[in-house]
Amino acid sequence: MDTQVIKIKSFTFNPFYENMYVLFDETGECVIIDPGCSSERERSALAAWIESEKLTPVKLLNTHCHIDHILGNAFVMDKYQIKLYTNEAEIENLRSADIYASTYGMPTPKSPMPDIFIGDGDEITFGNSTLKVLFVPGHSAGHIAFYNSEQNFVINGDVLFHESIGRTDLPGGDFNTLMHSIQTHLLTLPDATMVYCGHGSETNIGHERLHNPYINMQHS
Numbered sequence: 001m002d003t004q005v006i007k008i009k010s011f012t013f014n015p016f017y018e019n020m021y022v023l024f025d026e027t028g029e030c031v032i033i034d035p036g037c038s039s040e041r042e043r044s045a046l047a048a049w050i051e052s053e054k055l056t057p058v059k060l061l062n063t064h065c066h067i068d069h070i071l072g073n074a075f076v077m078d079k080y081q082i083k084l085y086t087n088e089a090e091i092e093n094l095r096s097a098d099i100y101a102s103t104y105g106m107p108t109p110k111s112p113m114p115d116i117f118i119g120d121g122d123e124i125t126f127g128n129s130t131l132k133v134l135f136v137p138g139h140s141a142g143h144i145a146f147y148n149s150e151q152n153f154v155i156n157g158d159v160l161f162h163e164s165i166g167r168t169d170l171p172g173g174d175f176n177t178l179m180h181s182i183q184t185h186l187l188t189l190p191d192a193t194m195v196y197c198g199h200g201s202e203t204n205i206g207h208e209r210l211h212n213p214y215i216n217m218q219h220s
């Protein structure tokens with residue numbers, strides 16, 4: 001019997017209230033997803049928690065590269081000497097993130113470019129654990145999500161939210177593309193699948209199937 005258990009820790013950081021996630025298992029290895037830490041206090045909180053849990057970060061993953069999801073990229077990559085994995089179509093967002101940050105009057109710690117491009121069906125491993133990459137564009141051009149079928153959860157960034165969906169009015173966003181991604185890659189998952197979101201509380205596929213107004217709009 002496989003006793004592997006992935007644990008999920010979230011932090012809500014920066015003025016956009018962005019949820020970042022650290023996934024770890026019994027080996028002590030972890031992956032860091034969408035680090036939004038933007039101040040010394042937030043960076044310290046993340047680092048102190050990782051140290052207290054005696055974790056070893058092995059990969060940095062970005063679901064997409066909007067400014068609120070990448071503010072801590074440079075810090076995490078430098079501190080833990082790990083590589084950045086994201087989809088190739090997110091390069092433009094990474095390049096323009098500084099401009100967005102300046103319009104919000106935020107500090108802009110420039111994110112390094114990705115080291116490794118990942119897309120649909122790729123597998124991300126850490127410790128004894130594996131995450132499957134789902135390509136779910138629409139909120140942004142190269143948005144990806146990370147799915148684990150054994151424990152039935154998905155880290156889905158800004159695609160599906162609790163009774164809502166990601167905005168589609170930013171560059172690279174497209175409503176029909178987003179709904180297609182949700183229909184083909186998320187609503188095909190089991191109802192009990194936990195959905196961890198880039199903003200707000202987590203939800204599950206069954207709840208969204210019933211109560212998400214955007215999904216029900218398409219059925220009516």
Ligand SMILES: [Zn+2]
Nearest residue numbers: 064066139158
């Ligand atoms: Zn976003």
